[in-house]
Amino acid sequence: MRLLHPGSVSPAEAAAAMNGLRRFERFGLALEEGVLDPKDMKNVCEVKYGEKLHRLSSEDLIVADNFTFLIESLSIFFHEKQVYGLFLMPARIQLLDDGDSSFRMGLARSDGSAMVSLSPIRSALKGEEAARAIAVFSAHEAGHVLGKSNHCTKDDCIMKPNDGGEKTFQHFLGQVKEICSDCMSVIGRHISKSRY
Numbered sequence: 001m002r003l004l005h006p007g008s009v010s011p012a013e014a015a016a017a018m019n020g021l022r023r024f025e026r027f028g029l030a031l032e033e034g035v036l037d038p039k040d041m042k043n044v045c046e047v048k049y050g051e052k053l054h055r056l057s058s059e060d061l062i063v064a065d066n067f068t069f070l071i072e073s074l075s076i077f078f079h080e081k082q083v084y085g086l087f088l089m090p091a092r093i094q095l096l097d098d099g100d101s102s103f104r105m106g107l108a109r110s111d112g113s114a115m116v117s118l119s120p121i122r123s124a125l126k127g128e129e130a131a132r133a134i135a136v137f138s139a140h141e142a143g144h145v146l147g148k149s150n151h152c153t154k155d156d157c158i159m160k161p162n163d164g165g166e167k168t169f170q171h172f173l174g175q176v177k178e179i180c181s182d183c184m185s186v187i188g189r190h191i192s193k194s195r196y
């Protein structure tokens with residue numbers, strides 16, 4: 001899995017996201033980091049949904065809907081990519097779903113790539129708290145990418161739903177501790193099945 005971010009993301013923020021992903025290394029997942037550079041797109045082009053997420057990474061506000069992501073899923077059949085991506089972005093993410101609109105901490109496609117939004121964390125948290133939040137949301141979105149496509153029902157599991165967007169993300173952080181063993185088993189099986 002490749003962590004990708006623009007130069008405006010600080011080394012501390014990138015390190016926090018990487019810390020969130022390290023729990024998956026035990027299953028043999030390789031982790032790497034790359035800075036987004038419009039002049040050198042190799043980093044991006046090797047990643048599933050890379051070009052799409054790279055285009056979005058320069059936006060201040062991302063308005064996404066399920067349709068946008070569904071269209072992208074067709075292209076994967078014609079253009080198989082090897083590398084899972086996690087895009088760490090300053091942007092806010094607004095999700096439109098059946099006429100409803102809400103803010104999200106991230107978006108993910110199972111067996112694809114994901115993005116995590118730094119904007120709500122930056123405006124509400126500092127230092128260690130911000131680092132933990134980045135790690136938790138990176139782990140949550142990466143968990144979806146790595147085969148845990150639905151949410152967990154356990155209150156302290158990082159894979160439980162976080163539908164309230166930025167209004168309740170601090171409440172979510174207060175409740176969750178780790179990814180539970182059931183969710184980790186699903187993720188572990190997915191990673192070991194995968195050829196990458």
Ligand SMILES: [Zn+2]
Nearest residue numbers: 144151161162
């Ligand atoms: Zn989720």
Ligand SMILES: [Zn+2]
Nearest residue numbers: 152157180183
């Ligand atoms: Zn769980």
